[in-house]
Amino acid sequence: MTLYARFAREIGLILDELVTTGAIPAGLDRRAVTVEPPRDSSHGDLATNAAMVLAKPAGTNPRALAALLAPRLEAVSGVEAVTVAGPGFINLTLSPELWREELATILGEGANYGRSDLGAERTVNVEYVSANPTGPMHMGHCRGAVVGDALANLLAFAGFGVIREYYVNDAGAQVQTLGRSAHLRYREALGEAIEIPEGFYPGDYLKPVGAMLAAEYGDLYVGKPEAEWLDLFRERAVAAMMDMIRADLALLGIHHDVFSSEAAVQKAGRVTAALERLRGEGLVYEGTLDAPKGEVPEDWTPERMTLFRATAFGDDSDRPVMKADGGLTYFGTDLAYHAQKAETADQLIDIWGADHAGTVKRIQAAVQALTGGKVPLDVKLVQMVRLLRAGEPVKMSKRSGSFVTLADVVREVGRDVVRFSMLTRKADAQMDFDFAKVVEASKDNPVFYVQYAHARGRSLHRRAAEAGLALDGAADLALLDNEELALVKLAAQFPRVVEGAATTHEPHRVAFYLYDLAAAFHALWNRGNDDPARRFLVADDAALSAARLALSDAIGQIIRNGLSIMGVAAAEELN
Structure with missing residues (x-):
């Protein structure tokens, strides 16, 4: 059991005791109770x-409840001091021995350190990428692919059952155009001179398809x-495609389950079944939408739709699932598809491009x-x-066939660089990917x-080994000083970071934490530049x-565990 989990358990036991003695009522919702580092x-x-x-639902005030908790926390083994701050926050100072024990826990649990049962065997369906099958992957798809895959890894690490799904948009006008474009390449492969019309897919990637068909x-x-x-x-x-x-x-190391x-x-009739069910509940009806807000197009006319x-x-508005001519809207099929996913999962997560923001409310509804x-x-x-190259924008256009493919980028800078880079900012924040910067050997990278x-x-x-240091046997962690134990305190936050990132569905938090941990490790390392006695190896x-060395190994283990969530291999050495 990790240190934070241990103290969460201790607080739970103390609250149970207060319930037993009648100091607080039974049945209080404790889900908002946290144990974390003080600011x-x-x-x-x-x-x-x-x-x-808990004070308000317990019918008391925070300071009074803190006064009940504090002496009981002082009696917990390894607690050196307890103080009540502000309106009722409780701060604990722990003995150095507890942090040494946590270091031993990190080393003992190894690749499992930070795993939890947060998921409680619940199943989450994570749908990501789902690019239209009209060409190869390009960098417009890359970020969502990495975010979705890292999130799936994160949820699995936190104890969830995870289904990784890709939705193939193989119906509609775009794939009809793809078929016509492939027919042109088929005729070309048979020796015909072709001219690709506006609106078709002109990329060379369809030439092998045409040759195969020919x-x-x-x-x-x-x-x-x-x-x-x-x-x-x-x-x-x-x-x-x-x-x-x-x-x-x-x-990129990405593989989907479904x-x-x-x-x-x-074809399976799922759309019809979903609409009939909703109609039976009064949630699907025939009607006419109001005119679009703002300037109304001249050719707009009200039409009766489903x-x-x-x-x-x-x-904000009711949404069409079937057009006036009886054809399905994209939302109509999407609605049924999500109902299909929900049959095998306790929770659904979709990773979408920001250009789909307007459709979020309707599909959630x-x-x-x-x-x-x-x-x-x-x-x-x-x-x-x-995309930038030495600060200059790299132009890409999927329609023109001159876009930068994901494969091109991975082959140039490497899978690990691409994956890590995609997680260095929040998913909903704009980001630049500069080919020069992402391979730069600096603190800024x-x-x-x-x-x-x-x-x-x-x-x-x-x-x-080269110095002939005999390091056999168990390390005496009591030799680590407070400055070194400060690094252990940061390392011990990893399980909290995992659970927080899994709860919020934000895998970038792991990347941010690893950067902070690496910075602290480098700072400790660099002490030895001026003082040989402060080096890791004396x-x-x-x-x-x-x-x-045991401390260094523990930090390395945390970095490996975090990188594995991100889908990144840990470097054994750098040139």
């Missing part, structure tokens, strides 16, 4: 808000009516209606990435700075060297 480290090692959040069918579909070949060419082109997308994602087809959702009563669930509010949906919006900390720590083992003191 000011001079106030102690741990702080709890138990008195603050080899398989010869000139069978040359000069034939579109109705004879469009469905076939669309299906074959989509399949080829999905193979390409899977290969691109594999370069690939769900939009066309299959429609509408979902999204306003009953907090949306639909999920609430279809699941009776039992399966929440969280939508994380991801801003685009601006978080990718390098964290990897360098790990590589430095690993180098100690090689250097100890040539004439094997016992002290062993203790400091």
